[in-house]
Amino acid sequence: GAGVSQTPSNKVTEKGKYVELRCDPISGHTALYWYRQSLGQGPEFLIYFQGTGAADDSGLPNDRFFAVRPEGSVSTLKIQRTERGDSAVYLCASSSQGGVGELFFGEGSRLTVL
Amino acid sequence: SQQGEEDPQALSIQEGENATMNCSYKTSINNLQWYRQNSGRGLVHLILIRSNEREKHSGRLRVTLDTSKKSSSLLITASRAADTASYFCATDGSSNTGKLIFGQGTTLQVKP
Numbered sequence: 001g002a003g004v005s006q007t008p009s010n011k012v013t014e015k016g017k018y019v020e021l022r023c024d025p026i027s028g029h030t031a032l033y034w035y036r037q038s039l040g041q042g043p044e045f046l047i048y049f050q051g052t053g054a055a056d057d058s059g060l061p062n063d064r065f066f067a068v069r070p071e072g073s074v075s076t077l078k079i080q081r082t083e084r085g086d087s088a089v090y091l092c093a094s095s096s097q098g099g100v101g102e103l104f105f106g107e108g109s110r111l112t113v114l
Numbered sequence: 115s116q117q118g119e120e121d122p123q124a125l126s127i128q129e130g131e132n133a134t135m136n137c138s139y140k141t142s143i144n145n146l147q148w149y150r151q152n153s154g155r156g157l158v159h160l161i162l163i164r165s166n167e168r169e170k171h172s173g174r175l176r177v178t179l180d181t182s183k184k185s186s187s188l189l190i191t192a193s194r195a196a197d198t199a200s201y202f203c204a205t206d207g208s209s210n211t212g213k214l215i216f217g218q219g220t221t222l223q224v225k226p
Contacts, residue, residue, distance in 0.1 A: 031211075031212050033212070033213065033214075035216075040218075041218060041219075042202050042204075042216035042218050043157070043202070043216045044216070045213055045214070045215060048212070048213050050211070055211060056213055091156060091157070093157075095212050097212065101162070101212060102147065102159035103157075103159065103212065103214060104159070105149075105156035105157040105158070107155055107156045108155075108156055
């Protein structure tokens with residue numbers, strides 16, 4: 001596809017369950033970012049990949065959150081033992097260089113933890 | 115953590131009027147960007163201004179940057195109902211990773 005694709009668009013789960021959110025970046029983009037956006041707030045940085053490696057994971061809130069990008073393209077954000085406070089929209093973005101420049105965002109995955 | 119603060123939090127204007135949104139940030143930067151987000155959608159890049167630039171234009175958008183005051187403004191001229199959205203400023207905090215720190219956003223409503 002032409003843009004950043006995120007699946008699922010909506011996910012409802014129960015407290016304590018495990019969740020995976022997928023991001024398919026723009027083809028050829030080496031940099032990939034995950035953000036979390038709560039209602040009425042700006043996006044908060046979670047993690048940044050350059051290629052296959054996590055270059056900056058300083059935004060991950062705790063060890064229940066983990067992300068991978070094994071082949072340097074698709075990325076999966078994994079949340080273990082979900083809590084109600086994890087409810088938010090999870091946004092993925094990619095860029096061609098990972099340096100100065102614009103980020104291209106997907107539509108997001110809305111996670112609701114009951 | 116949020117890097118910037120935006121002002122106002124909400125703005126309601128009539129079609130044809132100009133809309134001005136302000137952003138303040140805390141650390142030094144390489145560049146500052148503005149993004150737009152329609153309700154329930156992802157963010158779309160509007161404009162990037164580098165730290166050595168003071169003003170930049172793109173269509174009906176005008177962005178200013180004052181690094182001495184650590185502030186920026188976004189002006190939308192001759193607004194349209196379709197401009198209704200949330201607008202966010204984002205800074206790179208002098209990093210070279212492309213990682214952006216976003217402000218809280220300004221919600222703009224343009225009434226037809």
